[in-house]
Amino acid sequence: MNEAIRLGSETASQNPQQTKGLPELSIVVPTFNERDNVARLYRKLEAALTGIAWEVVFVDDNSPDGTWNVVRELARQDNRVRCIRRIGRRGLSGACIEGILASSAAYAAVMDADLQHDETQLPKMLSLLQGGQAELVVGSRYIEGGSADSFDRQRAGFSALATSIARRVLGVAIADPMSGFFMIRRDRFEQLAPKLSTQGFKILLDIVATAHGELKTVEVPFTFGTRLHGESKLDSMVALDFLGLVLAKFSNDTVSLRFLLFAMVGGTGLFVHLATLFVALAWLGWSFPEAQTAGAFVAMTSNFILNNFLTYRDHRLKGVAILRGLFAFYLVCSVGLFANVGVAFSLYDQEPIWWLAGAAGALMGVVWNYAMSGLFVWRKR
Numbered sequence: 001m002n003e004a005i006r007l008g009s010e011t012a013s014q015n016p017q018q019t020k021g022l023p024e025l026s027i028v029v030p031t032f033n034e035r036d037n038v039a040r041l042y043r044k045l046e047a048a049l050t051g052i053a054w055e056v057v058f059v060d061d062n063s064p065d066g067t068w069n070v071v072r073e074l075a076r077q078d079n080r081v082r083c084i085r086r087i088g089r090r091g092l093s094g095a096c097i098e099g100i101l102a103s104s105a106a107y108a109a110v111m112d113a114d115l116q117h118d119e120t121q122l123p124k125m126l127s128l129l130q131g132g133q134a135e136l137v138v139g140s141r142y143i144e145g146g147s148a149d150s151f152d153r154q155r156a157g158f159s160a161l162a163t164s165i166a167r168r169v170l171g172v173a174i175a176d177p178m179s180g181f182f183m184i185r186r187d188r189f190e191q192l193a194p195k196l197s198t199q200g201f202k203i204l205l206d207i208v209a210t211a212h213g214e215l216k217t218v219e220v221p222f223t224f225g226t227r228l229h230g231e232s233k234l235d236s237m238v239a240l241d242f243l244g245l246v247l248a249k250f251s252n253d254t255v256s257l258r259f260l261l262f263a264m265v266g267g268t269g270l271f272v273h274l275a276t277l278f279v280a281l282a283w284l285g286w287s288f289p290e291a292q293t294a295g296a297f298v299a300m301t302s303n304f305i306l307n308n309f310l311t312y313r314d315h316r317l318k319g320v321a322i323l324r325g326l327f328a329f330y331l332v333c334s335v336g337l338f339a340n341v342g343v344a345f346s347l348y349d350q351e352p353i354w355w356l357a358g359a360a361g362a363l364m365g366v367v368w369n370y371a372m373s374g375l376f377v378w379r380k381r
C-alpha cells in the first residue's frame with residue numbers, strides 16, 4: 001500500500017498528466033458570498049500550478065449569492081474542482097478543517113477566494129514541504145518582502161496588536177500567525193485536527209499554538225492584495241474570537257471558546273442584575289423582592305440576547321424562534337439557580353468558607369446553564 005502511494009507521487013512529479021486523478025496538492029478555499037471571485041481564482045490557480053497535480057476544494061457555507069452553484073459549474077468542467085456545500089453552518093476555521101479532511105493529497109494549502117492571497121507562491125511553498133525544509137509554510141505579510149498595503153490604519157493596528165499578544169501569551173514564534181494563507185503536510189494536520197477549534201477565523205494561529213513549537217515552520221513573504229469583488233466577512237467579533245482562542249490555548253484546552261463566551265456573558269449578567277436592582281430600589285422605590293425579581297429577569301434577558309449574538313452566533317435564533325428560545329432560557333436558568341444554591345449550601349454546610357461555597361455554586365450554575373442551553377435553547381443542527 002505504502003509502496004503504491006510512493007510510486008504514485010513519484011510519477012506525479014515526473015509526469016503530472018498521467019496522474020491527473022491523484023493530486024499531490026489540495027487547495028482548500030473557504031467561501032461565503034464569493035460568486036464573482038471563484039472562477040477567476042480557478043483560472044489563476046490553473047496558470048500558477050502548471051506541472052503540479054493539484055485539486056481545489058471549495059467549502060461554501062450555503063452562500064445566499066449561490067457561490068456553490070458557480071463552483072459546481074466549474075466542477076462539471078474540471079474534475080480537479082470540488083465543492084462542499086455546508087448547510088446550517090458558518091465559520092471560516094471549521095470550513096478549512098473540513099476541506100482539508102475531505103481532500104487526500106499529501107499537502108494541503110488554505111487560501112482565500114477573493115484573490116487577496118498570492119497563488120504564485122504556491123509552487124515555492126510546495127517545494128519547501130516536499131524538500132523536507134518545512135512541515136508548515138506560512139504566507140507572511142510581516143517579513144522582509146511581504147506587506148499588507150490594502151489595510152487601513154485601524155485594521156493594521158489590530159493585526160499588529162493581535163500578533164504581539166499571540167507571540168507573548170502563546171509563545172508563537174512566527175511573524176504572521178494571523179495569516180489565512182498557508183500550506184501544511186497532511187499527516188501533521190491530521191494529528192492536530194481533533195484539537196482545533198471549528199469556531200472563529202484564526203485557524204493558522206490555532207494550528208501553530210496547538211503544535212506547541214513542534215511543527216517545522218518556514219515563512220514566505222507575500223503581498224496581501226485588495227479584495228476583488230464582494231466584501232470582507234470579518235467584523236468586530238473577530239477580536240472576541242481571537243481572545244477566546246488565546247484563552248483556550250493558554251488554558252491548554254480545558255475550557256472551550258463557547259464556554260468562555262458563555263461565562264463572560266454570565267459575568268456581564270451580574271452587572272446588569274445589580275444595576276437593575278439599584279434602579280428599581282433607589283429610583284422606582286420598589287420593594288426588595290420585586291426589585292430582585294426584576295433584576296433576575298432583566299439579567300437573564302440580556303444574557304440571552306448577548307449569547308444569541310456572540311456565543312451562539314453561528315446558531316443564532318431568528319424570528320419567533322427567539323421567543324421560544326428566551327422562554328427555554330428562563331427555564332434553564334431557573335433550574336440552574338437551584339443547582340447553584342444547592343451546591344453552595346451543601347458546601348457551606350461542610351466548610352463554612354463563604355467565597356469558596358459561593359464560587360462553587362456559581363460555577364455549578366454556569367456549567368448547568370451552558371450544558372442545558374446547548375441542548376434546549378440553541379440546539380445544534
Ligand code: GDD
Nearest residue numbers: 030031032059061090091092095112113178180232233234
Ligand atoms: N465557508 C466559509 N464560511 N467561508 C468564509 C466564512 C464562513 O463563515 N467567512 C469568510 N469566509 C471566506 C471568505 O469567503 C473568503 O474566501 C475567506 O474566507 C476570507 O474571508 P474575508 O472576509 O475575505 O476575510 P479578510 O480578507 O477580511 O481576512 C483575511 O485576512 C486575515 C488576515 O488579516 C482572512 O484570510 C483571515 O483568515 C486573515 O486572518
Ligand code: MN
Nearest residue numbers: 112114116227
Ligand atoms: Mn479577504
